[in-house]
Amino acid sequence: MDGYHILFPPSSSSSASAASPSFPFAHYAYKNAHAFHTGSEMMNHSNETCSSSEVKGELINSHTDVSQDDEDKAGSDKKKGPSSSSEKKKPRKPRYAFQTRSQVDILDDGYRWRKYGQKAVKNNRFPRSYYKCTFQGCNVKKQVQRLTKDEGVVVTTYEGMHTHSIDKPTDNFEHILNQMHIYNHF
DNA sequence: CGTTTTTGACCAGCGC
DNA sequence: GCGCTGGTCAAAAACG
Numbered sequence: 001m002d003g004y005h006i007l008f009p010p011s012s013s014s015s016a017s018a019a020s021p022s023f024p025f026a027h028y029a030y031k032n033a034h035a036f037h038t039g040s041e042m043m044n045h046s047n048e049t050c051s052s053s054e055v056k057g058e059l060i061n062s063h064t065d066v067s068q069d070d071e072d073k074a075g076s077d078k079k080k081g082p083s084s085s086s087e088k089k090k091p092r093k094p095r096y097a098f099q100t101r102s103q104v105d106i107l108d109d110g111y112r113w114r115k116y117g118q119k120a121v122k123n124n125r126f127p128r129s130y131y132k133c134t135f136q137g138c139n140v141k142k143q144v145q146r147l148t149k150d151e152g153v154v155v156t157t158y159e160g161m162h163t164h165s166i167d168k169p170t171d172n173f174e175h176i177l178n179q180m181h182i183y184n185h186f
Numbered sequence: 187c188g189t190t191t192t193t194g195a196c197c198a199g200c201g202c
Numbered sequence: 203g204c205g206c207t208g209g210t211c212a213a214a215a216a217c218g
Contacts, residue, residue, distance in 0.1 A: 115191055117210060130209070134190090143209090 098156045111135075113142065124148045135164050 113131035120127045126146040133140040140160040147153045 114189085116212095118192075119208065119210095122207075128208090132210095141209095 096158045098158070111140070121145065126151070133160075138164055 112134040114134045115129055116132050117130035118127050119130070124145065125148050128143055128145040131142045131144065133142075138160075140158070142159065143157045145155040145157070147155065
């Protein structure tokens with residue numbers, strides 16, 4: 001059981017907000033997915049990174065971007081009204097995208113996601129779905145997109161970090177090992 | 187009955 | 203300043 005806690009290194013003291021990167025997608029990344037952090041370019045020029053052959057298995061550990069996680073308050077902000085212009089900053093958010101070969105869009109990474117939007121993207125016939133972690137205080141978001149060229153490729157973009165452990169009672173030992181492997185890489 | 191999905195509208199950022 | 207595009211909200215429907 002304690003194996004889960006390895007996801008969140010005991011940084012103790014400091015870092016009021018989660019400062020430890022969590023990669024829920026590790027479960028799929030370990031397979032054959034091409035990971036890359038999206039900071040500026042990515043789904044812009046209909047990336048042809050992946051041919052019909054296979055995707056590269058490469059996990060990017062951009063610790064630089066991760067440390068820049070200045071997420072907003074956990075859950076207390078009810079930002080909605082257009083008039084409320086009392087926002088402070090909303091610069092860049094570290095995002096991590098994964099290209100995974102999958103027949104289905106729903107990639108169950110162990111977390112609970114709630115769909116909150118869907119938009120049609122240009123240059124892509126398939127819509128993009130927006131999900132948010134349902135855990136209270138967890139502002140992690142993710143969006144799932146499908147490539148027009150290769151419908152077999154699903155691009156999952158994660159944003160933010162989970163402030164809790166995986167809510168999946170039926171977890172495989174293999175799953176844990178995979179995640180441990182990822183963190184060992186750091 | 188509680189939670190999640192659907193769906194249109196709204197808003198902010200950017201380019202022209 | 204206007205229009206386009208991406209991202210989010212929120213009400214109602216759908217689902218268990």
